[in-house]
Amino acid sequence: MNGRRWYYARIRWAVMVQGKEGLRRWEEAVHIFPSEDRASAFRRALDIGHQRQSGHVEGRRRVETKLAQILTLDCFAADQTEFEVRLESKRPTERLPFEYVFDPKGTDPAPFF
16 A cells, blocks of 8 residues: 555534524544555545535524544554544534634644554
8 A cells, every 4th residue: 555554533523503502513423544644644634524514504594514623543554445434413511602713723633542
């Protein structure tokens, strides 16, 4: 595989509702993909996260799914293909306004293994 290694990233998105509701729920997924090194793998995880961002209108309110954080990023040497495993969707324990700005680039994901 030309020196590429397989990485496991657990990614979190926030579903945000304009107005008083703000943060509606967290959504998480696991992605497994090949990369040259940890820095490249982190960039790939960010790309995956940004690709899943979306928005729509419910009634008069804007609802957006925003990349919030790369929770974990680990390297392992398994012979697999890239795929996603969607994890649970859960209610938030904190209140965040719709205008809250996430900084997924500014975090250092914790290892999972």
